[in-house]
Amino acid sequence: MKAIIQIKDLSIDYVTRYGTTHAVNNVSFDIPEGKVTALVGESGCGKTTLATAILGICSGVISQGQIVYNGRDILSFSKEELRQFRWQEVSMVFQAAQSALNPVMKIKDQFIQTVREHRDVSVAEIIKRTRELLEYVRLDPDLVLRSYPHELSGGMKQRVMIALSLILDPKVVILDEPTTALDVITQSYIFEILAKINRDFGTTMLLCFSHL
Numbered sequence: 001m002k003a004i005i006q007i008k009d010l011s012i013d014y015v016t017r018y019g020t021t022h023a024v025n026n027v028s029f030d031i032p033e034g035k036v037t038a039l040v041g042e043s044g045c046g047k048t049t050l051a052t053a054i055l056g057i058c059s060g061v062i063s064q065g066q067i068v069y070n071g072r073d074i075l076s077f078s079k080e081e082l083r084q085f086r087w088q089e090v091s092m093v094f095q096a097a098q099s100a101l102n103p104v105m106k107i108k109d110q111f112i113q114t115v116r117e118h119r120d121v122s123v124a125e126i127i128k129r130t131r132e133l134l135e136y137v138r139l140d141p142d143l144v145l146r147s148y149p150h151e152l153s154g155g156m157k158q159r160v161m162i163a164l165s166l167i168l169d170p171k172v173v174i175l176d177e178p179t180t181a182l183d184v185i186t187q188s189y190i191f192e193i194l195a196k197i198n199r200d201f202g203t204t205m206l207l208c209f210s211h212l
Helices: 047-055 080-084 108-118 123-136 141-145 154-165 182-199
Strands: 003-016 019-032 036-040 061-069 090-095 172-176 202-208
Touching: 003 047, 003 202, 019 036, 019 047, 019 061, 019 202, 036 108, 036 182, 047 061, 047 090, 047 172, 047 202, 090 154, 108 123, 108 141, 108 154, 123 154, 154 172, 154 182, 182 202
Parallel strands: 036 202, 090 172, 172 202
Antiparallel strands: 003 019, 003 061
């Protein structure tokens, strides 16, 4: 089975005035293409650090190892290559994604801004694709597009973030604690949607959990 991402002997440290914390220590594993992979560990074990390192936005110091995407080490990418890589090749739904949305921007404008940062596409095309994705994650596009984040429930905001992570058709989506702070019924709903995305689009997924 082909691995789309390979983590090889990766170590990541955080240096503070109190000393060095080893957040990730000699970790190696493969993420198979087109499959769903779960990364499970207690809070503080380095899951988020590793996930952000894959996206090239980790604030820690990568002291050794490689993160190989389709044969290329992400750690060797230039700033421009990383900018193109994020969202278009690999996107991420961050932990507490409900708080990741800009509170003073309507949902419509957040989709437009995300796409415009990477591609020269008309607003009409962006809205068309956004409406398709919102419907796909079982949201009412007319309601959501004109709303501010605070006007949506936690489950709705999480589905907005999932739709946003798909807006540039990435090959890989990383989801950090995708069901945190959601009730059991909404959690089940989110898992159904993620399974459908993987099945319909063949999107590779890395799900990070502190518990199952």
